[in-house]
Amino acid sequence: MALLRRRLKLVVTVMMVNLFIFILISRNSGQDKNGHQKVNIPSKPFWSKVAPSTAYWNRQQQVLDFQNNPVLMANLSSSELPDWLNNTSVTSDLCKPNFRVATQVKDYNSLPDRFKDFLLYMQCRSYPLMVDQPDICKEPPFLLLAVKSLVPHFDRRQAIRESWGRAGVIANRTVVTIFLLGNATAGDHHPDLSGMLQYESAHYKDLIQWGYRDSFFNLTVKEVLFLDWIQTRCSGAQFIFKGDDDVFVNTYRILDFLKGLSGPKARDLFVGDVITNAGPHRDKKVKYFIPESMYVGTYPPYAGGGGYLYSGDIAARLHNVSQHVALYPIDDVYTGMCLRKLGLAPEKHKGFRTFNIEEKYRSNPCAYKSLMLVHPRTPQEMNQIWSWLRSPDLNCQ
Numbered sequence: 001m002a003l004l005r006r007r008l009k010l011v012v013t014v015m016m017v018n019l020f021i022f023i024l025i026s027r028n029s030g031q032d033k034n035g036h037q038k039v040n041i042p043s044k045p046f047w048s049k050v051a052p053s054t055a056y057w058n059r060q061q062q063v064l065d066f067q068n069n070p071v072l073m074a075n076l077s078s079s080e081l082p083d084w085l086n087n088t089s090v091t092s093d094l095c096k097p098n099f100r101v102a103t104q105v106k107d108y109n110s111l112p113d114r115f116k117d118f119l120l121y122m123q124c125r126s127y128p129l130m131v132d133q134p135d136i137c138k139e140p141p142f143l144l145l146a147v148k149s150l151v152p153h154f155d156r157r158q159a160i161r162e163s164w165g166r167a168g169v170i171a172n173r174t175v176v177t178i179f180l181l182g183n184a185t186a187g188d189h190h191p192d193l194s195g196m197l198q199y200e201s202a203h204y205k206d207l208i209q210w211g212y213r214d215s216f217f218n219l220t221v222k223e224v225l226f227l228d229w230i231q232t233r234c235s236g237a238q239f240i241f242k243g244d245d246d247v248f249v250n251t252y253r254i255l256d257f258l259k260g261l262s263g264p265k266a267r268d269l270f271v272g273d274v275i276t277n278a279g280p281h282r283d284k285k286v287k288y289f290i291p292e293s294m295y296v297g298t299y300p301p302y303a304g305g306g307g308y309l310y311s312g313d314i315a316a317r318l319h320n321v322s323q324h325v326a327l328y329p330i331d332d333v334y335t336g337m338c339l340r341k342l343g344l345a346p347e348k349h350k351g352f353r354t355f356n357i358e359e360k361y362r363s364n365p366c367a368y369k370s371l372m373l374v375h376p377r378t379p380q381e382m383n384q385i386w387s388w389l390r391s392p393d394l395n396c397q
C-alpha cells in the first residue's frame with residue numbers, strides 16, 4: 001500500500017515537472033502571437049569599456065589583445081586610442097631595458113631583483129643563436145626529445161644520452177635528442193665553462209644555445225626561442241617531448257603510447273601532469289611567488305614543466321599564438337596561457353609523475369614499466385632505471 005502511494009507520488013511529481021518545463025519553453029519560444037520570429041535587439045551597448053588593469057602583466061596583455069584585434073584596429077587611428085593603450089606601444093628597440101616599468105609597476109623598487117630583471121626585458125623575445133644544429137632534423141624524427149638544461153649540468157646530459165635520451169632508432173621509430181641552453185653570464189660569478197661546452201658540443205652535436213642569461217624567470221624566453229627553433233629547424237617532427245634534465249623518461253612507453261594515436265587525437269595531442277584551479281602564490285618565500293602588481297587572476301590548466309608531450313602541429317600553433325601572449329615569468333603557466341588562447345587545454349595522463357611515486361616503489365623496476373615520466377631522478381638513477389627497463393629478464397605482471 002505504502003509502495004503504491006510512493007509510486008503515485010513520483011508519477012505526479014514527474015508530470016508536474018514536465019508541465020512546468022512545457023510552460024517555460026512555450027513562453028520563451030521567441031515567437032510573437034502571429035508566429036513570427038522575434039529578434040531581441042539590445043537597447044544600449046552590452047559591452048563595457050576596457051579599463052586598464054592595475055597588474056602589469058594583465059595590462060600588457062590588454063594592449064596585445066587590442067593591437068591584435070583587427071576589427072578594433074581597422075577603424076581606430078592611434079590618436080583615438082586611450083592613452084594607456086597607446087602608450088605602452090614600444091620604443092624602437094624591444095631588447096633594450098624598458099626603464100619605464102619602474103614607474104608603471106607600483107611596488108617596483110621593493111620587488112626582489114629577479115622581478116626587476118624580468119620586467120626590464122619582458123618585451124624582448126629574440127636573442128642570438130650561439131650554438132645550433134641546423135641539420136639535426138634532416139630526417140624528420142618521429143619524436144624530438146628537447147631537454148631544458150643549464151651549462152654546468154654536464155653529468156645530467158651525459159646520463160640522458162646514455163639512457164632515456166639515446167637518439168637513433170628505438171622501437172622502430174626515429175628519435176632525436178637536443179639540449180636547450182642559455183648563457184651563464186659572467187656577472188653571476190659562474191666559472192667559465194665555455195671551453196668544456198665547446199668540446200661537448202663538437203663531440204655530441206646535440207646542444208642548442210642562445211645568448212641570454214639562463215635563469216628561472218627566463219625559462220619562458222627559452223620556451224619561445226625553442227618554438228621559433230622548431231619551426232625553422234625541425235618542423236617535420238611528429239611529436240615533441242619537452243622536459244627538465246632531472247627527470248626520468250620511459251621512452252619505450254612514450255613511443256608505444258604515440259604509436260596508438262591517429263587523426264585528431266594525434267594532431268591535438270598535449271599531455272602531461274596537468275594542474276588545474278591554480279593561481280599565483282602570494283607568499284614571498286615561495287619560489288613561485290608573484291606579486292599582485294604583476295598578475296591578477298587564476299591560472300589556466302597547465303602541464304607541469306617537468307615534462308610534457310605534444311604534437312608537431314600544436315608546436316606550430318603555439319609558435320603563432322605565443323606572439324600574442326605577453327611573457328610570463330613561469331614557463332609552464334605561460335604555455336598553459338598560450339593553449340587557452342588556442343582554445344585548447346592540456347590533458348592529464350597518469351603516466352606523468354612530476355611529484356614522484358610513492359617511496360616504497362622507487363626501487364622496484366616494475367614500477368617504471370607503465371610510467372612515462374618520473375621526477376626527480378639523479379644521473380645515476382637514470383642509468384639504473386634504464387638498465388632495468390632494457391633487461392630481457394624484466395618480468396612484470
Ligand SMILES: *[C@@H]1O[C@H](CO)[C@@H](O)[C@H](O)[C@H]1NC(C)=O
Nearest residue numbers: 070071072073074075076077
Ligand atoms: C569601420 O569603418 C567603416 C568605413 O570606414 C564603416 O563602414 C564601418 O561601419 C566601421 N565599423 C565600425 C565597427 O565602426
Ligand SMILES: *[C@@H]1O[C@H](CO)[C@@H](O)[C@H](O)[C@H]1NC(C)=O
Nearest residue numbers: 078079080081082083086087
Ligand atoms: C598615440 O601615439 C601616436 C604615435 O605613436 C601619437 O601620435 C599620438 O598622439 C598618441 N596618442 C595619445 C592619446 O597619446
Ligand SMILES: *[C@@H]1O[C@H](CO)[C@@H](O)[C@H](O)[C@H]1NC(C)=O
Nearest residue numbers: 083084085087088100103104
Ligand atoms: C606615457 O608615456 C610617457 C612617456 O613616453 C609618460 O610620461 C607617461 O607617464 C605615460 N603614461 C602612461 C599612462 O603610462
Ligand SMILES: *[C@@H]1O[C@H](CO)[C@@H](O)[C@H](O)[C@H]1NC(C)=O
Nearest residue numbers: 142169170171172173174259
Ligand atoms: C617500422 O616502421 C615503418 C614505418 O615507420 C613500417 O613501415 C614498418 O613496417 C615497421 N617495421 C616493424 C618491424 O614494425
Ligand SMILES: *[C@@H]1O[C@H](CO)[C@@H](O)[C@H](O)[C@H]1NC(C)=O
Nearest residue numbers: 183184185186192193211212
Ligand atoms: C656568455 O657568457 C660568457 C661568460 O660566461 C660571456 O663571456 C659571453 O659574452 C656571454 N655571451 C653572450 C652572448 O651573452
Ligand SMILES: *[C@@H]1O[C@H](CO)[C@@H](O)[C@H](O)[C@H]1NC(C)=O
Nearest residue numbers: 117118121212213215217218
Ligand atoms: C633574461 O635574459 C636577459 C638577457 O640576457 C637578461 O638581461 C635578463 O636580466 C634576464 N632576466 C632574468 C629574470 O634573469
Ligand SMILES: *[C@@H]1O[C@H](CO)[C@@H](O)[C@H](O)[C@H]1NC(C)=O
Nearest residue numbers: 313315316317318319320321
Ligand atoms: C601561423 O601563422 C601563419 C601566418 O599568419 C599562417 O600562415 C599559418 O597557417 C599559421 N599556422 C598555424 C599552424 O596556425
